[in-house]
Amino acid sequence: MEKNLNNSHAMGTDSITRLMWRFSLPAIVGMLANALYNIVDRLFVGQTVGAAGIGAISVVFPFMILVISFDLLVGVGAGSLISISLGEKRRARAERDGERDHAPCRRRNPSGSFGRLVHRVYS
Helix, strand or coil, X not given: CHHHHHHHHHHHHXXXXXXXXXXXXXXXXXXXXXXXXXXXXXXXXXXXXXXXXHHHHHHHHHHHHHHHHHHHHHHHHHHHHHHHHHHCCCHHHHHHHHHHHXXXXXXXXXXXXXXXXXXHHHC
């Protein structure tokens, strides 16, 4: 709890540049890891399966982007609501919003649903 209070205090007192680096660096690392994964995946599939495997990856990639965009839609929207509630000093509302907005992802995980669909089609 004490650490969270210090982080909240940092949001109001640290410089904008420092905060931008602090919060954007994990996103940059995540995007680089995803790009590296895609490159290695294509190299591996291209060497082992061939052109058909590369074609399959190219067909599935837009669906992966749709799933990621839905997750981002829910995550960014929930983050905005939580930030507004915390800015208004309404901690209980922020916690309630976080639990409510996270529930659709837990109940209807789109990537899990897509995986089950692919499994049924190809089994």
